[in-house]
Amino acid sequence: MRVLIVTESFPPQLNGVAHSVLRTAExxxxxxxxxxxxxxxxxxxxxxxxxxxYQVLRVRSVPLPGYPEVRIALPGGQLAAAIERHRPQxxxxxxxFALGAAGAAAARRASVPAVAVFQTDMAAYARTYLxxxxxxxxxxxxRILRRVHGAAARTLAPSRxxxxxxAAHGVPRLHLWPRGVDRERFHPRHRDEALRRRLAPRxxxxxxYVGRLAAEKQVDRxxxxxxxxxxxxxxxxxxxxxxxxxAALPDAExxxxxxxxxxxxxxxxxxxxxxxxxxxxxxxxxxxxxxxGLPVVAPAAGGPLDLVRPGRTGFxxxxxxxxxxxxxxxxxxxxxxxRAELGRAGRAAxxxxxxxxxxxxxxxxxxxxxxxxxxxxxx
Numbered sequence: 001m002r003v004l005i006v007t008e009s010f011p012p013q014l015n016g017v018a019h020s021v022l023r024t025a026e027x028x029x030x031x032x033x034x035x036x037x038x039x040x041x042x043x044x045x046x047x048x049x050x051x052x053x054y055q056v057l058r059v060r061s062v063p064l065p066g067y068p069e070v071r072i073a074l075p076g077g078q079l080a081a082a083i084e085r086h087r088p089q090x091x092x093x094x095x096x097f098a099l100g101a102a103g104a105a106a107a108r109r110a111s112v113p114a115v116a117v118f119q120t121d122m123a124a125y126a127r128t129y130l131x132x133x134x135x136x137x138x139x140x141x142x143r144i145l146r147r148v149h150g151a152a153a154r155t156l157a158p159s160r161x162x163x164x165x166x167a168a169h170g171v172p173r174l175h176l177w178p179r180g181v182d183r184e185r186f187h188p189r190h191r192d193e194a195l196r197r198r199l200a201p202r203x204x205x206x207x208x209y210v211g212r213l214a215a216e217k218q219v220d221r222x223x224x225x226x227x228x229x230x231x232x233x234x235x236x237x238x239x240x241x242x243x244x245x246x247a248a249l250p251d252a253e254x255x256x257x258x259x260x261x262x263x264x265x266x267x268x269x270x271x272x273x274x275x276x277x278x279x280x281x282x283x284x285x286x287x288x289x290x291x292x293g294l295p296v297v298a299p300a301a302g303g304p305l306d307l308v309r310p311g312r313t314g315f316x317x318x319x320x321x322x323x324x325x326x327x328x329x330x331x332x333x334x335x336x337x338x339r340a341e342l343g344r345a346g347r348a349a350x351x352x353x354x355x356x357x358x359x360x361x362x363x364x365x366x367x368x369x370x371x372x373x374x375x376x377x378x379x
Contacts, residue, residue, distance in 0.1 A: 006103030007094035010039035027359030029053040040071035073099035095119035113373035116152035124279035153369035158282035180355030188293035190268035204232035205333040208270035213239035224326035267292035278319035290346035313346035
């Protein structure tokens with residue numbers, strides 16, 4: 001097939017949307033499909049380029065005020081021209097909002113079926129970054145999402161919580177499509193005792209957080225947990241909230257962004273994984289931690305509800321509750337046997353979630369979207 005992927009985010013950006021699109025493009029190419037990725041340009045990456053057998057078109061964009069790492073595309077006629085050149089049989093809209101809305105319109109004009117992948121809770125972002133707009137901002141975000149997803153042949157959601165939210169807002173043709181994890185890259189065997197001695201010189205229990213340091217992630221909920229005796233909090237990631245978080249968490253180790261084997265080594269060297277964001281549609285870092293053999297403490301909201309089995313692979317706590325985070329982390333810090341038991345169960349729980357099988361399920365959705373659209377046109 002010829003597939004055109006329209007995504008709001010792509011590497012070198014580091015987030016769940018960018019990562020899943022990268023793995024999707026790699027899988028489609030490996031299966032012999034022809035892929036073009038359209039994404040906003042960054043400060044250092046513009047225009048067309050070729051990556052590992054597929055093409056990327058970076059369209060003109062501007063930074064989001066207050067969060068310049070996020071780019072808002074201004075595609076003009078570039079999307080329509082890309083569709084005309086690439087002649088896709090399906091358009092994949094990844095986390096569609098601004099650029100995704102333009103992609104949906106261009107696909108509709110070209111009579112190409114679109115598969116929209118819900119990946120970002122834009123209503124929650126509106127509440128976080130546009131507090132002056134209040135619930136009106138969230139309702140506006142849902143109107144845009146409903147229009148984009150409502151025009152798609154299929155909408156794929158990564159978790160049951162996301163499916164329920166989309167259904168409650170009137171989005172039709174919903175299907176579950178989770179995310180994969182590289183169980184070889186993220187593996188307990190990468191545990192590094194020298195690294196552990198550097199991060200925990202007094203033998204502390206290492207509690208790790210991996211992710212963007214942004215307001216919606218609510219990393220400050222770990223303040224109480226970071227003060228537990230015998231515990232050392234390690235924060236991996238970067239973002240606009242790094243400076244205030246360093247002030248709020250003076251005893252934590254902030255390592256900045258890490259990728260590849262270095263990131264895998266850090267995961268495996270932690271003892272507990274703490275995930276604080278209550279607005280995750282999936283929670284890829286939770287899954288990577290589980291593959292690395294870690295027990296997880298996460299909010300009982302969004303994607304983690306599908307991933308974490310309370311008392312079996314970790315603990316779920318009320319969203320935004322710092323005291324409950326502290327209690328759960330303290331219980332795990334005091335019991336090495338429980339950490340090991342939950343960590344083994346977590347790795348077993350992601351055994352069938354490799355990217356190849358998840359990617360093949362996506363290709364199946366593409367084929368069904370094409371068949372269903374063609375059938376509708378014939379009728």
